[in-house]
Amino acid sequence: MNLESIPRQELAGILCRMPKAELHIHIEGSLEPELIFALARKNGIELAYPSIEALRAAYAFTDLQSFLDIYYAGAGVLQTEDDFFDMAWSYLNRAKADNVIHAEIFFDPQTHTARGVPFATVINGLDRAVRRGREELGLSASLILCFLRHLSEADAFATLEEALPFRDKFIGVGLDSGERGNPPEKFAALFARCRELGLRLVAHAGEEGPASYISDALDLLQAERIDHGVRCLEDPQLVARLAAQRIALTVCPLSNVKLAVFPELGHHNLARLLAAGVVATINSDDPAYFGGYLNRNFTATFDALPELGAREAYLLARNSFEASFVAEETRKEWIAGLDAFFADCCGGR
Numbered sequence: 001m002n003l004e005s006i007p008r009q010e011l012a013g014i015l016c017r018m019p020k021a022e023l024h025i026h027i028e029g030s031l032e033p034e035l036i037f038a039l040a041r042k043n044g045i046e047l048a049y050p051s052i053e054a055l056r057a058a059y060a061f062t063d064l065q066s067f068l069d070i071y072y073a074g075a076g077v078l079q080t081e082d083d084f085f086d087m088a089w090s091y092l093n094r095a096k097a098d099n100v101i102h103a104e105i106f107f108d109p110q111t112h113t114a115r116g117v118p119f120a121t122v123i124n125g126l127d128r129a130v131r132r133g134r135e136e137l138g139l140s141a142s143l144i145l146c147f148l149r150h151l152s153e154a155d156a157f158a159t160l161e162e163a164l165p166f167r168d169k170f171i172g173v174g175l176d177s178g179e180r181g182n183p184p185e186k187f188a189a190l191f192a193r194c195r196e197l198g199l200r201l202v203a204h205a206g207e208e209g210p211a212s213y214i215s216d217a218l219d220l221l222q223a224e225r226i227d228h229g230v231r232c233l234e235d236p237q238l239v240a241r242l243a244a245q246r247i248a249l250t251v252c253p254l255s256n257v258k259l260a261v262f263p264e265l266g267h268h269n270l271a272r273l274l275a276a277g278v279v280a281t282i283n284s285d286d287p288a289y290f291g292g293y294l295n296r297n298f299t300a301t302f303d304a305l306p307e308l309g310a311r312e313a314y315l316l317a318r319n320s321f322e323a324s325f326v327a328e329e330t331r332k333e334w335i336a337g338l339d340a341f342f343a344d345c346c347g348g349r
């Protein structure tokens, strides 16, 4: 397969059509303004913005916290099991259109239980959408429960207790929300317990927080994958470790620009991460807030970074399968399908 033979003008189409997995998507971050307004009306909730346009205009973030404030307020319109179903069903259809064949979907139960919405309402709605996605869309998907790191470890333990009766409906746990001042060590005992329970472990680290938070997420939490992780390049030893141990980073380029982690896409370090041998993937994070779903993240990033070509397109899709939490056999099957897709793109060249 001679990937170098693929002309650059064919790249955008290939990025969009190639099969891929999405491993970093917060389902509450897929809540579009239209659905926020429809649910607010249905549930009799008054919003702080008079119109969809006014809400969209407020999506001008200066950092992670300025986004989180609006994101948690938006999630406040979700009340019933059907609301959670509708949100997830909408995302799954959108993902299908981007040729996503597998999604590992984060949800933030504490955002909802703190408002009096029962854990069962949240997870039953999401699970119903995931199961329907498998049956009707042929899209494989699973749920990862994220703990909010700005809250206490005791609160997270209480959430874990509430979640355990639904253990079959989620495959793992993650750690999200405001990173600065909430280091991995705060949740070491919680993650040790989750590990004993056989849950898969991921954590946001090195998005706004320092590279040491990435090392700590690996050493103190035993995280198997790092969400974002882009600040690892500040520590060459850490980069060598990530590459040697094939620890994947779920990178979210449009998010990183919207939250001012990088001033513009042309300054993003994704190409450098790949060149250093890091198992990086591309993801959308909170697509309703950051200007695009998965294919838009791919095409905008490749447009901005001339170092990225067909070889990197293949590598990113392959990494997304390799880093997923599905059975090895399934991963191999998906990679074989990807190989066939790219062989076809190369044609007789």
Ligand SMILES: Nc1ncnc2[nH]cnc12
Residues within 6 Å of the ligand: 026, 029, 064, 071, 176, 177, 178, 204, 207, 255, 285, 286
């Ligand atoms: N980018 C992000 N970082 C931390 N927590 C989040 N929750 C939703 N999106 C997030």
Ligand SMILES: [Zn+2]
Residues within 6 Å of the ligand: 024, 026, 176, 204, 227, 285
């Ligand atoms: Zn995230």
